[in-house]
Amino acid sequence: MQNYKEMLNKYNLKATPQRIYMIKEIEKKGHIDIDDLYEALKNIFPYISLATVYKNINSMTKNGFLIEVKIPKLKTRYELSKNSHAHLLCKKCGELTDIFIDKKWITNNASEESGYIIENTLVTFEGICPKCQKDNKFL
């Protein structure tokens, strides 16, 4: 909590209880969408407004404290910004997990070939997670 407070202040954001709990929740879940976050927050702050969640998500996203994860056909989810990683999305159960991969090779290749200065490489793998593979043999 003291920790979260410092993180927020570092980004010029006041450490309100709502924000601290938002970060806790995002950290706990890894990735979360607005509605799930709102539901989770209501358990702690019964009168919290959805507008507050939006405002905070926006202020934290604007300065890079949070990262938007947009995936075709799904709701946008948010995560704490952290070291470069990729996403694994299960098309069956919707689980989204992180995986650390080495992007240097593809990034350098793409940069050379295109002439772009590449600042960021986003990678998402879509497929079936081990659990869903077991649950349903017929894919």
Next chain:
Amino acid sequence: MQNYKEMLNKYNLKATPQRIYMIKEIEKKGHIDIDDLYEALKNIFPYISLATVYKNINSMTKNGFLIEVKIPKLKTRYELSKNSHAHLLCKKCGELTDIFIDKKWITNNASEESGYIIENTLVTFEGICPKCQKDNKFL
């Protein structure tokens, strides 16, 4: 055009002039968002409805004829589904281009490490395109 007609019929969609021109426009631009597509279509069909554009985008996306390209902080764009490729996005001018890269290595690695059966690998490189690099030396 005869070509587009066949493509549509293959997907159980009737080949209306609006749809044929939508595909033409998407093919021409490579990637396009709803509003730009609507504007382009209005030149040909002055009375076309935005609802028609949405309905067609949805029916073509549902069956995989079109692909949704969702990128953090930007409007969703659509493209014709084609062979596996990656995207290059210029953060300055917003240009979105295709680049063909070999995703096998990262995909196999991620699959082994996670146990996922991976069906699709989405890659987006964000950076500065060559043109914007020239236009502005100070980044």
Next chain:
DNA sequence: CTCTGTGCAAAGCGTTTGCAAACGA
């Protein structure tokens, strides 16, 4: 001829905004 697609208007939702009161620094 039948069923799908189109255009229009209205409805639906997710997101943002304005404001007064509450709160953090």
Next chain:
DNA sequence: TCGTTTGCAAACGCTTTGCACAGAG
């Protein structure tokens, strides 16, 4: 205390829906 944040309600903008007519197969 001062500037920021909160909660509420209203506004906004994008997307979808219902319906009658038009058009493709």
